[in-house]
Amino acid sequence: MKEPIFLKNARLVLTMDGGRILENASVRLEDGQISRAGEIERERGDEVIDCSSSVIIPGMVNSHTHAAMVLLRGLNDDAPLESWLSSMWKVEERLTPDLERMGAEMGFLEMIRTGTTACIDMYGAFEAAEAAERVGIRMANGPPLISNFGSTEERLSQARKFIERYRHDERIIPLVNLHSIYTNDEEAMIKAGELSRKEDIPLHVHCSETRKEVFGNRRERGKLALEELDSNGCVWERSILAHLGWASSWEFNTMRERGASAVHCPNSNQKLGTGGFFPYRDLKRMGIRIGLGTDSAASNNSLDMFREMKAMALLQKGQYWDPTAALAEDALLCATVNGNDILGLRGGRILPGMNADLAIVEVDPMLMPLRSDNLMSALVYSAVGQMVRGTIIGGEIVYLDDRLRNGESLKERYSELATEVDSSLVI
Numbered sequence: 001m002k003e004p005i006f007l008k009n010a011r012l013v014l015t016m017d018g019g020r021i022l023e024n025a026s027v028r029l030e031d032g033q034i035s036r037a038g039e040i041e042r043e044r045g046d047e048v049i050d051c052s053s054s055v056i057i058p059g060m061v062n063s064h065t066h067a068a069m070v071l072l073r074g075l076n077d078d079a080p081l082e083s084w085l086s087s088m089w090k091v092e093e094r095l096t097p098d099l100e101r102m103g104a105e106m107g108f109l110e111m112i113r114t115g116t117t118a119c120i121d122m123y124g125a126f127e128a129a130e131a132a133e134r135v136g137i138r139m140a141n142g143p144p145l146i147s148n149f150g151s152t153e154e155r156l157s158q159a160r161k162f163i164e165r166y167r168h169d170e171r172i173i174p175l176v177n178l179h180s181i182y183t184n185d186e187e188a189m190i191k192a193g194e195l196s197r198k199e200d201i202p203l204h205v206h207c208s209e210t211r212k213e214v215f216g217n218r219r220e221r222g223k224l225a226l227e228e229l230d231s232n233g234c235v236w237e238r239s240i241l242a243h244l245g246w247a248s249s250w251e252f253n254t255m256r257e258r259g260a261s262a263v264h265c266p267n268s269n270q271k272l273g274t275g276g277f278f279p280y281r282d283l284k285r286m287g288i289r290i291g292l293g294t295d296s297a298a299s300n301n302s303l304d305m306f307r308e309m310k311a312m313a314l315l316q317k318g319q320y321w322d323p324t325a326a327l328a329e330d331a332l333l334c335a336t337v338n339g340n341d342i343l344g345l346r347g348g349r350i351l352p353g354m355n356a357d358l359a360i361v362e363v364d365p366m367l368m369p370l371r372s373d374n375l376m377s378a379l380v381y382s383a384v385g386q387m388v389r390g391t392i393i394g395g396e397i398v399y400l401d402d403r404l405r406n407g408e409s410l411k412e413r414y415s416e417l418a419t420e421v422d423s424s425l426v427i
Protein backbone atom coordinates (compact mmCIF):
# COMPACT_ATOMS: atom_id res chain seq x y z
CA MET A 1 0.00 0.00 0.00
CA LYS A 2 1.40 3.39 -1.03
CA GLU A 3 1.43 6.34 1.37
CA PRO A 4 -1.21 8.97 0.57
CA ILE A 5 0.35 12.02 -1.13
CA PHE A 6 -0.66 15.61 -0.56
CA LEU A 7 0.31 17.97 -3.39
CA LYS A 8 0.18 21.19 -1.47
CA ASN A 9 -0.91 24.58 -2.66
CA ALA A 10 -0.30 24.45 -6.40
CA ARG A 11 -0.47 27.80 -8.15
CA LEU A 12 -2.90 26.38 -10.66
CA VAL A 13 -4.48 22.97 -11.21
CA LEU A 14 -5.65 22.08 -14.72
CA THR A 15 -8.50 19.63 -14.10
CA MET A 16 -9.44 19.00 -17.79
CA ASP A 17 -12.98 18.84 -16.46
CA GLY A 18 -14.83 21.19 -18.81
CA GLY A 19 -12.04 23.79 -18.70
CA ARG A 20 -12.18 24.15 -14.89
CA ILE A 21 -8.92 25.49 -13.44
CA LEU A 22 -8.33 25.67 -9.70
CA GLU A 23 -6.19 28.43 -8.15
CA ASN A 24 -4.00 27.92 -5.08
CA ALA A 25 -5.35 24.43 -4.70
CA SER A 26 -4.11 21.12 -3.33
CA VAL A 27 -4.62 17.59 -4.61
CA ARG A 28 -4.72 14.52 -2.39
CA LEU A 29 -3.89 11.06 -3.72
CA GLU A 30 -4.80 7.82 -2.01
CA ASP A 31 -4.83 4.16 -3.08
CA GLY A 32 -3.61 5.05 -6.55
CA GLN A 33 -6.43 7.49 -7.16
CA ILE A 34 -7.22 11.16 -6.75
CA SER A 35 -9.25 11.43 -3.56
CA ARG A 36 -9.85 15.20 -3.41
CA ALA A 37 -8.80 18.44 -5.07
CA GLY A 38 -9.35 22.09 -4.16
CA GLU A 39 -8.96 24.10 -0.98
CA ILE A 40 -8.35 21.08 1.21
CA GLU A 41 -6.18 20.22 4.21
CA ARG A 42 -3.61 17.46 4.48
CA GLU A 43 -4.36 14.42 6.59
CA ARG A 44 -2.19 12.72 9.16
CA GLY A 45 0.34 10.41 7.51
CA ASP A 46 0.27 12.17 4.12
CA GLU A 47 3.53 12.65 2.29
CA VAL A 48 3.55 16.37 1.45
CA ILE A 49 5.02 17.87 -1.71
CA ASP A 50 5.12 21.65 -1.81
CA CYS A 51 3.73 22.78 -5.17
CA SER A 52 3.58 26.53 -4.51
CA SER A 53 5.82 27.27 -7.49
CA SER A 54 4.18 24.66 -9.71
CA VAL A 55 1.16 23.85 -11.81
CA ILE A 56 -0.47 20.41 -11.66
CA ILE A 57 -1.82 18.85 -14.82
CA PRO A 58 -3.11 15.38 -15.74
CA GLY A 59 -0.30 13.12 -16.97
CA MET A 60 -0.12 12.80 -20.74
CA VAL A 61 -0.61 9.68 -22.86
CA ASN A 62 1.71 9.21 -25.82
CA SER A 63 -0.79 7.32 -27.97
CA HIS A 64 1.59 6.05 -30.65
CA THR A 65 5.27 5.38 -30.11
CA HIS A 66 8.13 2.92 -30.43
CA ALA A 67 10.07 3.68 -27.24
CA ALA A 68 13.14 1.54 -27.95
CA MET A 69 13.80 3.41 -31.18
CA VAL A 70 15.54 6.03 -29.05
CA LEU A 71 18.48 3.83 -30.08
CA LEU A 72 18.07 5.09 -33.65
CA ARG A 73 17.62 8.77 -32.86
CA GLY A 74 19.37 10.95 -35.41
CA LEU A 75 20.11 8.09 -37.80
CA ASN A 76 20.10 9.17 -41.46
CA ASP A 77 17.94 12.20 -40.65
CA ASP A 78 16.60 14.31 -43.49
CA ALA A 79 16.95 11.48 -46.01
CA PRO A 80 14.15 10.48 -48.41
CA LEU A 81 11.67 8.08 -46.80
CA GLU A 82 12.79 4.88 -48.57
CA SER A 83 16.46 5.44 -47.77
CA TRP A 84 15.61 6.45 -44.18
CA LEU A 85 13.53 3.28 -43.70
CA SER A 86 16.23 0.99 -45.09
CA SER A 87 18.84 2.49 -42.74
CA MET A 88 16.44 1.80 -39.82
CA TRP A 89 16.01 -1.82 -40.84
CA LYS A 90 19.76 -2.35 -41.23
CA VAL A 91 20.38 -1.36 -37.63
CA GLU A 92 17.25 -3.04 -36.29
CA GLU A 93 18.46 -6.39 -37.64
CA ARG A 94 21.36 -6.15 -35.20
CA LEU A 95 19.36 -5.30 -32.09
CA THR A 96 19.53 -7.84 -29.29
CA PRO A 97 16.85 -8.24 -26.62
CA ASP A 98 19.22 -6.49 -24.18
CA LEU A 99 19.58 -3.48 -26.45
CA GLU A 100 15.81 -3.36 -26.95
CA ARG A 101 15.28 -3.40 -23.20
CA MET A 102 17.81 -0.61 -22.67
CA GLY A 103 16.38 1.44 -25.54
CA ALA A 104 12.86 1.07 -24.14
CA GLU A 105 14.03 2.16 -20.71
CA MET A 106 15.67 5.25 -22.20
CA GLY A 107 12.42 6.03 -24.01
CA PHE A 108 10.33 5.61 -20.86
CA LEU A 109 12.75 7.75 -18.83
CA GLU A 110 12.38 10.51 -21.41
CA MET A 111 8.61 10.18 -21.13
CA ILE A 112 8.37 10.43 -17.34
CA ARG A 113 10.94 13.26 -17.42
CA THR A 114 8.52 15.21 -19.64
CA GLY A 115 5.19 14.46 -17.93
CA THR A 116 3.98 11.41 -19.86
CA THR A 117 2.36 8.81 -17.64
CA ALA A 118 1.22 6.22 -20.21
CA CYS A 119 2.05 5.19 -23.74
CA ILE A 120 0.85 2.98 -26.55
CA ASP A 121 4.02 1.29 -27.72
CA MET A 122 4.92 -1.02 -30.59
CA TYR A 123 8.29 -2.75 -30.23
CA GLY A 124 9.82 -5.81 -28.52
CA ALA A 125 6.97 -6.09 -26.04
CA PHE A 126 8.51 -8.44 -23.47
CA GLU A 127 11.68 -6.32 -23.21
CA ALA A 128 9.64 -3.11 -23.12
CA ALA A 129 7.46 -4.53 -20.32
CA GLU A 130 10.55 -5.21 -18.19
CA ALA A 131 11.77 -1.67 -18.81
CA ALA A 132 8.33 -0.18 -18.08
CA GLU A 133 8.16 -2.06 -14.79
CA ARG A 134 11.54 -0.66 -13.78
CA VAL A 135 10.51 2.90 -14.65
CA GLY A 136 6.91 2.62 -13.37
CA ILE A 137 5.18 3.95 -16.50
CA ARG A 138 1.85 2.60 -17.79
CA MET A 139 2.45 0.94 -21.12
CA ALA A 140 0.20 -0.75 -23.66
CA ASN A 141 2.11 -3.09 -25.96
CA GLY A 142 2.14 -6.48 -27.65
CA PRO A 143 4.60 -8.40 -29.85
CA PRO A 144 4.37 -6.75 -33.29
CA LEU A 145 2.75 -8.79 -36.05
CA ILE A 146 5.06 -8.44 -39.06
CA SER A 147 5.18 -11.25 -41.59
CA ASN A 148 8.97 -11.23 -42.06
CA PHE A 149 9.46 -11.74 -38.31
CA GLY A 150 8.22 -15.33 -38.62
CA SER A 151 5.02 -17.17 -39.47
CA THR A 152 1.68 -15.71 -38.48
CA GLU A 153 1.14 -18.59 -36.07
CA GLU A 154 4.49 -18.01 -34.34
CA ARG A 155 3.79 -14.29 -33.97
CA LEU A 156 0.26 -14.90 -32.72
CA SER A 157 1.44 -17.37 -30.11
CA GLN A 158 3.87 -14.70 -28.81
CA ALA A 159 0.97 -12.25 -28.76
CA ARG A 160 -1.16 -14.71 -26.76
CA LYS A 161 1.70 -15.33 -24.34
CA PHE A 162 2.02 -11.60 -23.69
CA ILE A 163 -1.73 -11.28 -23.13
CA GLU A 164 -1.70 -14.20 -20.65
CA ARG A 165 1.24 -12.80 -18.76
CA TYR A 166 -0.03 -9.23 -18.36
CA ARG A 167 -3.81 -9.63 -18.48
CA HIS A 168 -4.27 -8.57 -14.86
CA ASP A 169 -1.28 -6.27 -14.53
CA GLU A 170 -1.87 -2.86 -13.01
CA ARG A 171 0.31 -0.92 -15.45
CA ILE A 172 1.09 -3.15 -18.44
CA ILE A 173 -1.86 -3.25 -20.84
CA PRO A 174 -1.75 -6.00 -23.46
CA LEU A 175 -2.93 -5.17 -26.96
CA VAL A 176 -2.70 -6.65 -30.44
CA ASN A 177 0.03 -4.82 -32.37
CA LEU A 178 -0.72 -5.32 -36.04
CA HIS A 179 2.15 -3.43 -37.66
CA SER A 180 0.43 -2.46 -40.92
CA ILE A 181 -1.34 -3.78 -44.00
CA TYR A 182 1.88 -3.74 -46.06
CA THR A 183 3.75 -5.99 -43.62
CA ASN A 184 0.94 -8.53 -43.22
CA ASP A 185 -1.15 -10.79 -45.42
CA GLU A 186 -4.92 -11.03 -45.18
CA GLU A 187 -4.83 -14.12 -42.98
CA ALA A 188 -2.67 -12.33 -40.38
CA MET A 189 -5.02 -9.33 -40.42
CA ILE A 190 -8.11 -11.50 -39.95
CA LYS A 191 -6.50 -13.38 -37.06
CA ALA A 192 -5.31 -10.15 -35.41
CA GLY A 193 -8.84 -8.75 -35.58
CA GLU A 194 -10.28 -11.96 -34.15
CA LEU A 195 -7.76 -12.03 -31.29
CA SER A 196 -8.44 -8.45 -30.22
CA ARG A 197 -12.23 -9.02 -30.30
CA LYS A 198 -12.03 -12.34 -28.48
CA GLU A 199 -9.82 -10.90 -25.74
CA ASP A 200 -11.58 -7.52 -25.77
CA ILE A 201 -8.25 -5.69 -26.00
CA PRO A 202 -7.16 -2.84 -28.29
CA LEU A 203 -5.83 -3.44 -31.80
CA HIS A 204 -3.09 -0.92 -32.58
CA VAL A 205 -2.04 -0.42 -36.21
CA HIS A 206 -0.29 2.03 -38.56
CA CYS A 207 -2.83 3.07 -41.18
CA SER A 208 -2.84 5.38 -44.23
CA GLU A 209 0.51 6.89 -43.30
CA THR A 210 1.87 7.24 -46.83
CA ARG A 211 0.48 7.59 -50.31
CA LYS A 212 2.48 4.55 -51.36
CA GLU A 213 0.83 2.38 -48.70
CA VAL A 214 -2.67 3.43 -49.73
CA PHE A 215 -2.37 3.36 -53.52
CA GLY A 216 0.04 0.41 -53.55
CA ASN A 217 -2.60 -1.58 -51.69
CA ARG A 218 -5.34 -0.45 -54.05
CA ARG A 219 -3.25 -1.64 -56.99
CA GLU A 220 -2.43 -5.00 -55.43
CA ARG A 221 -5.53 -5.84 -53.43
CA GLY A 222 -8.12 -3.45 -54.83
CA LYS A 223 -8.77 -1.61 -51.57
CA LEU A 224 -7.57 1.55 -49.79
CA ALA A 225 -5.71 1.04 -46.50
CA LEU A 226 -8.44 1.64 -43.93
CA GLU A 227 -10.88 -0.17 -46.20
CA GLU A 228 -8.48 -3.14 -46.28
CA LEU A 229 -8.29 -3.24 -42.48
CA ASP A 230 -12.05 -3.00 -42.19
CA SER A 231 -12.70 -5.75 -44.68
CA ASN A 232 -10.49 -8.03 -42.56
CA GLY A 233 -12.35 -7.25 -39.34
CA CYS A 234 -9.64 -4.99 -37.87
CA VAL A 235 -11.71 -1.84 -37.40
CA TRP A 236 -13.92 -1.94 -34.33
CA GLU A 237 -14.44 0.08 -31.16
CA ARG A 238 -11.12 -0.93 -29.61
CA SER A 239 -9.05 -0.26 -32.72
CA ILE A 240 -6.39 2.46 -32.56
CA LEU A 241 -5.35 3.71 -36.00
CA ALA A 242 -2.18 5.82 -36.14
CA HIS A 243 -1.40 8.49 -38.79
CA LEU A 244 -4.38 8.47 -41.22
CA GLY A 245 -3.03 11.34 -43.35
CA TRP A 246 -4.09 9.51 -46.53
CA ALA A 247 -7.47 8.11 -45.44
CA SER A 248 -10.51 9.20 -47.44
CA SER A 249 -13.61 10.82 -45.98
CA TRP A 250 -15.80 7.77 -46.62
CA GLU A 251 -13.24 5.62 -44.77
CA PHE A 252 -13.52 8.01 -41.81
CA ASN A 253 -17.27 7.37 -41.89
CA THR A 254 -16.51 3.68 -41.50
CA MET A 255 -14.29 4.50 -38.52
CA ARG A 256 -17.07 6.51 -36.94
CA GLU A 257 -19.60 3.72 -37.48
CA ARG A 258 -17.24 1.19 -35.90
CA GLY A 259 -16.29 3.50 -33.01
CA ALA A 260 -12.53 3.21 -33.66
CA SER A 261 -9.96 5.76 -32.40
CA ALA A 262 -7.47 7.84 -34.39
CA VAL A 263 -3.98 8.96 -33.39
CA HIS A 264 -2.41 12.10 -34.83
CA CYS A 265 1.41 12.17 -35.11
CA PRO A 266 2.12 15.68 -36.45
CA ASN A 267 5.88 15.86 -35.88
CA SER A 268 6.68 12.45 -37.34
CA ASN A 269 4.47 13.03 -40.39
CA GLN A 270 6.11 16.38 -41.07
CA LYS A 271 9.66 15.18 -40.48
CA LEU A 272 9.23 12.22 -42.81
CA GLY A 273 7.38 14.37 -45.33
CA THR A 274 4.63 11.80 -45.68
CA GLY A 275 2.18 14.43 -46.92
CA GLY A 276 -1.56 13.98 -46.76
CA PHE A 277 -3.76 15.68 -44.21
CA PHE A 278 -5.02 14.55 -40.82
CA PRO A 279 -8.37 16.39 -40.68
CA TYR A 280 -8.58 16.99 -36.93
CA ARG A 281 -11.54 19.35 -36.96
CA ASP A 282 -13.64 17.12 -39.20
CA LEU A 283 -12.88 13.99 -37.18
CA LYS A 284 -13.70 15.79 -33.95
CA ARG A 285 -17.04 16.92 -35.39
CA MET A 286 -17.76 13.32 -36.38
CA GLY A 287 -17.22 12.29 -32.75
CA ILE A 288 -14.11 10.18 -33.44
CA ARG A 289 -11.77 9.92 -30.42
CA ILE A 290 -8.38 11.40 -31.28
CA GLY A 291 -5.16 10.77 -29.39
CA LEU A 292 -1.76 12.32 -29.94
CA GLY A 293 1.50 10.44 -30.43
CA THR A 294 5.15 11.26 -30.99
CA ASP A 295 5.82 8.10 -33.02
CA SER A 296 9.46 7.05 -32.56
CA ALA A 297 12.46 9.13 -31.54
CA ALA A 298 13.90 8.21 -34.95
CA SER A 299 11.15 10.07 -36.80
CA ASN A 300 10.54 12.92 -34.37
CA ASN A 301 13.28 13.12 -32.69
CA SER A 302 11.77 13.70 -29.28
CA LEU A 303 9.25 11.95 -27.04
CA ASP A 304 8.20 15.23 -25.43
CA MET A 305 4.41 15.54 -25.60
CA PHE A 306 4.55 19.32 -25.00
CA ARG A 307 6.31 19.69 -28.35
CA GLU A 308 3.76 17.36 -29.90
CA MET A 309 0.82 19.41 -28.62
CA LYS A 310 2.31 22.57 -30.09
CA ALA A 311 3.03 20.86 -33.41
CA MET A 312 -0.54 19.59 -33.58
CA ALA A 313 -2.18 22.93 -32.91
CA LEU A 314 0.09 24.77 -35.38
CA LEU A 315 -0.18 22.16 -38.13
CA GLN A 316 -3.97 22.11 -37.92
CA LYS A 317 -4.28 25.90 -37.97
CA GLY A 318 -1.94 26.02 -40.97
CA GLN A 319 -3.68 23.30 -42.91
CA TYR A 320 -7.19 24.61 -42.36
CA TRP A 321 -6.06 28.25 -42.86
CA ASP A 322 -7.88 28.92 -39.62
CA PRO A 323 -6.41 29.67 -36.16
CA THR A 324 -9.50 28.17 -34.54
CA ALA A 325 -9.10 24.75 -36.25
CA ALA A 326 -7.34 23.34 -33.18
CA LEU A 327 -7.12 25.29 -29.92
CA ALA A 328 -4.60 24.77 -27.12
CA GLU A 329 -7.44 23.05 -25.27
CA ASP A 330 -7.87 20.60 -28.18
CA ALA A 331 -4.20 19.61 -28.00
CA LEU A 332 -4.46 19.12 -24.24
CA LEU A 333 -7.66 17.09 -24.61
CA CYS A 334 -6.00 14.76 -27.11
CA ALA A 335 -2.92 14.37 -24.90
CA THR A 336 -4.77 13.73 -21.64
CA VAL A 337 -8.48 12.84 -21.66
CA ASN A 338 -8.63 11.16 -25.08
CA GLY A 339 -5.42 9.15 -24.59
CA ASN A 340 -6.86 7.67 -21.41
CA ASP A 341 -10.26 7.05 -22.98
CA ILE A 342 -8.66 5.26 -25.95
CA LEU A 343 -7.07 2.79 -23.54
CA GLY A 344 -10.19 2.51 -21.40
CA LEU A 345 -8.40 4.02 -18.39
CA ARG A 346 -10.07 6.20 -15.79
CA GLY A 347 -7.69 9.12 -16.09
CA GLY A 348 -6.75 12.33 -17.85
CA ARG A 349 -8.83 14.48 -15.50
CA ILE A 350 -8.10 15.73 -11.99
CA LEU A 351 -11.26 14.56 -10.30
CA PRO A 352 -11.98 12.26 -7.35
CA GLY A 353 -11.89 8.60 -8.37
CA MET A 354 -9.61 9.09 -11.37
CA ASN A 355 -6.22 7.41 -11.57
CA ALA A 356 -3.58 9.48 -9.81
CA ASP A 357 -1.51 9.99 -12.98
CA LEU A 358 -0.24 13.55 -12.86
CA ALA A 359 2.59 15.86 -13.86
CA ILE A 360 3.94 18.72 -11.77
CA VAL A 361 5.15 21.55 -14.01
CA GLU A 362 7.49 24.18 -12.60
CA VAL A 363 6.34 27.74 -13.22
CA ASP A 364 9.37 28.73 -15.26
CA PRO A 365 9.90 32.49 -15.86
CA MET A 366 9.42 31.78 -19.56
CA LEU A 367 5.80 30.85 -18.87
CA MET A 368 5.09 34.25 -17.36
CA PRO A 369 2.75 36.01 -17.13
CA LEU A 370 0.74 32.97 -16.10
CA ARG A 371 -2.92 33.13 -15.11
CA SER A 372 -5.81 30.73 -15.13
CA ASP A 373 -7.13 32.28 -18.37
CA ASN A 374 -3.88 31.65 -20.30
CA LEU A 375 -2.70 28.45 -18.59
CA MET A 376 -3.68 26.17 -21.49
CA SER A 377 -1.97 28.30 -24.09
CA ALA A 378 1.14 28.58 -21.87
CA LEU A 379 1.30 24.79 -21.60
CA VAL A 380 0.84 24.19 -25.33
CA TYR A 381 2.70 27.11 -26.92
CA SER A 382 5.40 28.04 -24.38
CA ALA A 383 6.15 25.04 -22.16
CA VAL A 384 8.67 22.30 -22.86
CA GLY A 385 8.93 18.90 -21.20
CA GLN A 386 12.02 19.90 -19.22
CA MET A 387 9.82 22.18 -17.13
CA VAL A 388 8.26 19.06 -15.58
CA ARG A 389 9.53 18.61 -12.06
CA GLY A 390 7.62 15.55 -11.05
CA THR A 391 5.54 12.72 -12.49
CA ILE A 392 3.14 10.58 -10.51
CA ILE A 393 1.65 7.32 -11.80
CA GLY A 394 -0.98 5.33 -9.94
CA GLY A 395 -0.39 7.49 -6.86
CA GLU A 396 3.33 6.71 -6.85
CA ILE A 397 6.07 9.29 -7.41
CA VAL A 398 8.08 7.85 -10.30
CA TYR A 399 10.08 11.03 -10.89
CA LEU A 400 10.68 14.06 -8.70
CA ASP A 401 13.53 16.57 -8.85
CA ASP A 402 15.74 14.15 -10.81
CA ARG A 403 15.00 11.16 -8.51
CA LEU A 404 13.46 7.95 -9.80
CA ARG A 405 11.24 5.59 -7.81
CA ASN A 406 14.30 3.63 -6.58
CA GLY A 407 16.18 6.78 -5.56
CA GLU A 408 18.55 6.80 -8.54
CA SER A 409 19.22 10.03 -10.44
CA LEU A 410 17.36 10.02 -13.77
CA LYS A 411 20.20 11.81 -15.52
CA GLU A 412 22.77 9.34 -14.22
CA ARG A 413 20.67 6.31 -15.11
CA TYR A 414 20.06 7.68 -18.59
CA SER A 415 23.74 8.30 -19.26
CA GLU A 416 24.65 4.89 -17.86
CA LEU A 417 22.27 3.30 -20.39
CA ALA A 418 23.43 5.56 -23.22
CA THR A 419 27.08 4.66 -22.57
CA GLU A 420 26.29 0.96 -22.53
CA VAL A 421 24.31 1.25 -25.75
CA ASP A 422 27.07 3.24 -27.44
CA SER A 423 29.63 0.57 -26.65
CA SER A 424 27.53 -2.34 -27.93
CA LEU A 425 25.73 -0.79 -30.90
CA VAL A 426 28.19 0.69 -33.33
CA ILE A 427 26.24 2.37 -36.11
Ligand SMILES: [Zn+2]
Binds near residue numbers: 066206242296
Ligand atom coordinates in the same frame (compact mmCIF):
# COMPACT_ATOMS: atom_id res chain seq x y z
ZN1 LIG B 1 4.85 4.25 -35.79
